[in-house]
Amino acid sequence: MIIHGIVWDILIKWGIRQSPTLRLGISNWTYEDWMTLKEAVKDLIPHIKFSMISRNDYYGKILPFNKVLSTKEQNLNDEVLLCYLDKDVLTSNSKLLRKVFLDDSSIINHFHANIILQWIIEGREEQETFSYPKIKKSFFDLFCFKKNSKHNRSFTPTSSIKYRFNLLFSRCRDGFPTEDYHKKCDNLPNTLVVAKIHDSTSIIGGYAPRGLDLGFLTLYTITIDSSFLFNFKTGEPSIENTIQCKMRKDRDIENEYIPYLWVGPRFGAKDLAIDLHKMKATSVPQYYDKPIHDVKEFNVDDVEVFQVVEY
Structure with missing residues (x-):
């Protein structure tokens, strides 16, 4: 059973470890830091099924790293976003x-x-x-x-x-x-x-x-x-x-x-x-x-x- 929230979490951790310049405190990351992570994971993100990620995981795992998504991925269908961001x-x-x-x-x-x-x-x-x-x-x-x-x-x-x-x-x-x-x-x-x-x-x-x-x-x-x-x-x-x-x-x-x-x-x-x-x-x-x-x-x-x- 694939839990895509966990897969996303593993992918992000893997991407961070690919570059020793990335610091764990993402609140201090520069634009270049985000682009480094984005480049590391961009080919793997399409394999993540965001529609299969629970609301809690979306809040806790996806949103903090939203900057690594492509423009297309950021502009997810409005109905998808409602499903993740609003309980109603x-x-x-x-x-x-x-x-x-x-x-x-x-x-x-x-x-x-x-x-x-x-x-x-x-x-x-x-x-x-x-x-x-x-x-x-x-x-x-x-x-x-x-x-x-x-x-x-x-x-x-x-x-x-x-x-x-x-x-x-x-x-x-x-x-x-x-x-x-x-x-x-x-x-x-x-x-x-x-x-x-x-x-x-x-x-x-x-x-x-x-x-x-x-x-x-x-x-x-x-x-x-x-x-x-x-x-x-x-x-x-x-x-x-x-x-x-x-x-x-x-x-x-x-x-x-x-x-x-x-x-x-x-x-x-x-x-x-x-x-x-x-x-x-x-x-x-x-x-x-x-x-x-x-x-x-x-x-x-x-x-x-x-x-x-x-x-």
Whole structure:
């Protein structure tokens, strides 16, 4: 798993060591000092994927050395700069003009979050027009939670709405699931799970509007809703290089019960199931319309669980 913020940090340190005239206190650097460093790293900077650098790393590592970037690199797309410099990111590349706040994630950035949010809203719109009254009613109930519940936050299709991707759990940060983890994450509406596939650039995940039970289960209920799976195959936030899988709309699978044991997020039976102890995942299509990954069993480096809410 390449963390581009770390790669940038190593590159800058390497560049400084190439010239004994450079002093570590950059506040005292002259124009010639900056040009010396710029010349040392200019051929390597294009390999840095700035869109994959977290907001914290951008503040702490990129901005202090902004002078070594070329004019083209300094004039990054305005939307990219907003994603890095402002926690509330305004975007207009979809039907709704909306703001997205993303807790500092080591797996996805604001561009991924915006694409995922677009899928969430599209899924809600599709579900509202779904022809089976029973499913339609249950979906309506899903987005009409009590106002006083801190866990139950509904989506409202207005142009002024803001969305927050609250990071509830990070496997690398928080370690093995604990009782506190289950209290925060189990059966939480509008749950988003993302994972970084080992030895790959792919980012895989899923969204469950009804929430997930992430502990040991002996009976698992399948209900048709607007859940979906996704795979950013190259790791880049681009729809062209992304697989999205939706739940099958077959009536015969609704409320189907399957016995199963698993510790971690699970979509369908094994359509996407991630074991948080072994850090292994499976992808065997059954309840979703296509496979989310071309390998049935694979390892993951990190897993993050979010709740997507309005604020």
